[in-house]
Amino acid sequence: MSDPSPGLNAEQLGAYFALMEVSSLLQYAVDEHLRADGDLSYVQFQILARLVDSPEGRLRMTDLADGVVYSRSGLTYQAGLLEKRGLITRAPSPDDERSVMVTVTDAGRALIAHVLPGHVERVRQLLFEPMRGRDLVTLGGVLGRVREHMRATPPRSAKPRAGRNRAE
Amino acid sequence: MSDPSPGLNAEQLGAYFALMEVSSLLQYAVDEHLRADGDLSYVQFQILARLVDSPEGRLRMTDLADGVVYSRSGLTYQAGLLEKRGLITRAPSPDDERSVMVTVTDAGRALIAHVLPGHVERVRQLLFEPMRGRDLVTLGGVLGRVREHMRATPPRSAKPRAGRNRAE
DNA sequence: GCTTGATCGTTCGAATTCTAAGCAAGTAAG
DNA sequence: CTTACTTGCTTAGAATTCGAACGATCAAGC
Numbered sequence A, B: 001m002s003d004p005s006p007g008l009n010a011e012q013l014g015a016y017f018a019l020m021e022v023s024s025l026l027q028y029a030v031d032e033h034l035r036a037d038g039d040l041s042y043v044q045f046q047i048l049a050r051l052v053d054s055p056e057g058r059l060r061m062t063d064l065a066d067g068v069v070y071s072r073s074g075l076t077y078q079a080g081l082l083e084k085r086g087l088i089t090r091a092p093s094p095d096d097e098r099s100v101m102v103t104v105t106d107a108g109r110a111l112i113a114h115v116l117p118g119h120v121e122r123v124r125q126l127l128f129e130p131m132r133g134r135d136l137v138t139l140g141g142v143l144g145r146v147r148e149h150m151r152a153t154p155p156r157s158a159k160p161r162a163g164r165n166r167a168e
Numbered sequence C: 001g002c003t004t005g006a007t008c009g010t011t012c013g014a015a016t017t018c019t020a021a022g023c024a025a026g027t028a029a030g
Numbered sequence D: 001c002t003t004a005c006t007t008g009c010t011t012a013g014a015a016t017t018c019g020a021a022c023g024a025t026c027a028a029g030c
Helices: A008-037 A042-053 A061-068 A072-084 A106-126 A133-152 B012-036 B041-052 B060-067 B072-084 B106-128 B136-153
Strands: A058-060 A087-092 A102-103 B058-060 B088-092 B100-104
Touching: A008 A042, A008 A106, A008 B106, A042 A058, A042 A072, A042 A087, A042 A102, A042 A106, A042 B060, A058 A061, A061 A072, A061 A102, A072 A087, A087 B012, A102 A106, A102 B088, A106 B012, A106 B136, A133 B012, A133 B106, A133 B136, B012 B041, B012 B106, B041 B060, B041 B072, B041 B088, B041 B100, B041 B106, B058 B060, B058 B072, B060 B072, B060 B100, B072 B088, B100 B106
Parallel strands: none
Antiparallel strands: A058 A102, A087 A102, B058 B100, B088 B100
C-alpha cells in the first residue's frame, strides 16, 4: 500500500489511542489512591518520588521540572505546597546562586514509603495484570526507546537546556 | 527503588515510568501543534475527533466524557467553547429529554481535516519512528488488552452505565 | 572592570480543571 | 398519580496549570 500521504494506518492509530487512553485511566486511578492514602496529587507524588530516587535526595528545580514533564511555574507552585507541609526544603545552591536545590525531608521520605506499596499495587493490578509472556519486556523496551527518541528530539515541547543535548 | 519488595520489579517500574513519561511528552508535543495549527487544545481535538469518528457525527455528553476520560463539568465547559466557535452544536435528545446530543458541524469536520495531517505526522515522527519490526503489533495488542482490563475494572474514573449498585 | 546574552526561579494574570451542589427528566414501586 | 431513587447535565467556587514578564545570576567577550 503505497499511499502518497504518509499518515498512520489503522493499527498505528489504535496503538496511539490506546496509549493515551491507558495513561489517562492509569493516572486517574493512582491519583485517587494517592489522595486518599497520603493526600498527594499525582504530580506531588512524582516530585517526591524523583527526589527520593536521586543520589542525595535533592535536585535543582529545573531538572525536577524536566524530569516530571512539568512547567517551571507549576513546579514553583507545587514546591510551595510541599514545603509548607514539611515534605521538602528549598535552598539556593552554593555553586549556582540562581538555582534552587530541592531536598526531600525525612517526613517526605516517610510519606512516600507509606503510599508506595498501595501505589505500586494499583499499577500492578491495572497495568501489568493483563500482560502475558514477553509483553512486559517488549513494552518496556519499546517505550524506553521512544522516550529516548522524544527526549533527543525536542520539537519545542520541553526545552531541557540549549547547550548540552548530545552529551548524555 | 532498590527495594526488592513484593511490588514491581525494576523492569516493571521502568515500563510504568516510560509509559507515563512518553504519554506526557507526546501530549505536550501534539498539543503545541494543535494550538498553532488550529487553535485547538488536545482535549478539544479529542472531542472533535471522536465525534467525527462516530456513526452520525454525534454523541451524548456522557459517552463523550467517558470516551475522552474527562469530567462531566470539564466537558460542559469545553463544549461551550466549541459551540461558541461553531464547531459543534448541542441539542436535547428526542428520546431522553435530559441528555444532550453533541454534533460536529461542517466547520468542525473541516478543522479536524485541516489539522489531522500535521497531527498524525507528529505522532508518527515521535512515537512510531523509533519502532522496529513487530514492536507496533505487540504494543497495540498489549495496550488494547490493558485498556479493556481497565475499562472493565472501574476504580472510579468512569462509570460506563452498567448495573453496579452499591449504596453506601 | 563592564557590557551582552543566556539561564534560573518566581510572580502575575488568564485559562482550565475538578468536586460538590443543584436542577430537570427518567424509572420503579406503591 | 405520587414518592423515592437514579441518571444527565449544568452551575458555582476553589484549586491547579500555563505562558509571559520580571529580577537576579552566570558566562563570554572586550
